[in-house]
Amino acid sequence: MEVAKSLQQIPSSYIREILAAACDKNVISLAGGLPDEKTFPIDLMKPTLESLCEMPEVFQYGSTAGYGPLLDYLKGYLLLPDSHSVMVTTGSQQGLDLIARAYVNPGDTVVMEAPSYLGAMQVFGLVQANIATVPQTEFGPDLDKLETCFSEQSPKMFYAVPDFHNPTGVCWSLATRKKVAELCIKYDVALIEDAPYRELRFSGEAVQLVSDFCPQHSIVLRSFSKIGSPGLRVAAVSGKTPYIEPLIKIKQGADLHSSVPMQALLLGLLKHNDFGQHIEAIRTLYKSRYEKLFTELKSQLPDTCIVKPVDGGMFVWVELPECDTFALAKSLLANGVAVVPSPVFYPDPESAGAACG
Numbered sequence: 001m002e003v004a005k006s007l008q009q010i011p012s013s014y015i016r017e018i019l020a021a022a023c024d025k026n027v028i029s030l031a032g033g034l035p036d037e038k039t040f041p042i043d044l045m046k047p048t049l050e051s052l053c054e055m056p057e058v059f060q061y062g063s064t065a066g067y068g069p070l071l072d073y074l075k076g077y078l079l080l081p082d083s084h085s086v087m088v089t090t091g092s093q094q095g096l097d098l099i100a101r102a103y104v105n106p107g108d109t110v111v112m113e114a115p116s117y118l119g120a121m122q123v124f125g126l127v128q129a130n131i132a133t134v135p136q137t138e139f140g141p142d143l144d145k146l147e148t149c150f151s152e153q154s155p156k157m158f159y160a161v162p163d164f165h166n167p168t169g170v171c172w173s174l175a176t177r178k179k180v181a182e183l184c185i186k187y188d189v190a191l192i193e194d195a196p197y198r199e200l201r202f203s204g205e206a207v208q209l210v211s212d213f214c215p216q217h218s219i220v221l222r223s224f225s226k227i228g229s230p231g232l233r234v235a236a237v238s239g240k241t242p243y244i245e246p247l248i249k250i251k252q253g254a255d256l257h258s259s260v261p262m263q264a265l266l267l268g269l270l271k272h273n274d275f276g277q278h279i280e281a282i283r284t285l286y287k288s289r290y291e292k293l294f295t296e297l298k299s300q301l302p303d304t305c306i307v308k309p310v311d312g313g314m315f316v317w318v319e320l321p322e323c324d325t326f327a328l329a330k331s332l333l334a335n336g337v338a339v340v341p342s343p344v345f346y347p348d349p350e351s352a353g354a355a356c357g
């Protein structure tokens, strides 16, 4: 049977290869955003895991939007106004997929920063979006180029990872956030704000979500994979109610609902008195690992390599003099270290330049 045309144009996912390399215990993986297993808050989940045995109702079919008590909790946790709704998805990756399928027709323009999160390029590629990219600076997207793109291409949405971007680690400045929100309102572009690394800030002050400045023009994806556990596959998608309703419709056809026991487990975790302390502990751990990596890269690489400092998250981006980054990644893997060559983060790898992530 011939696969659908939409799939024929998608190159085989590099994510799968990265995950395979990262799972090899003999490899030091700098390749994917995998949280350290030792940090999973299993002790904090234990009381809920035990009480699930007394909750047969969570093992029944559930509601597509999500487990009621979790949705109620999330409305407060995410400080949602009355005009907004939240739904639960099977990871924020499913949230992205639902957004793409609910809103993007083949040929519609979706804007992203370049480089971009691989999983988002894959999702928008599958719905045959026209992916337009805007270069990223140390403060976020190049604002002049973003405005030109908005005004000339009338995109439907701008997909962005403003907090500790995957793969560059860039965190947008407050001024950039305000300006992007202003542009989204001015040109009527929906902002899709993907924030899985937001809580992993280990230096500097937290900045508001971009969507706080354009709440009627945005959908926010909040993953619990990096601060809880990715295996739970539970994330929250929020936005004004008319933006969320079509997503619930699509999700119904996709999987009826996300696992209710896992949603109940996440709720127990979020409500646990020590959850805040757990986040502090992982921030401290990732900070010390980042400092070690950054210091070693700075001292061991020649001056022609530029290592960009970050204030949080899981990624460090290294710019190299022009070279074959695929050959470099292969040779590093042969030496037990997995990294990702930069061209895979560009919808058009030809435009990737000499950077290497």
Ligand SMILES: Cc1ncc(COP(=O)(O)O)c(C=O)c1O
Residues within 6 Å of the ligand: 033, 090, 091, 092, 093, 094, 117, 119, 161, 166, 194, 196, 222, 223, 224, 225, 230, 234, 235
């Ligand atoms: C930017 C970004 N968005 C979404 C995801 C997917 O997260 P989830 O595990 O919630 O599906 C990731 C995972 O690494 C990511 O880096």
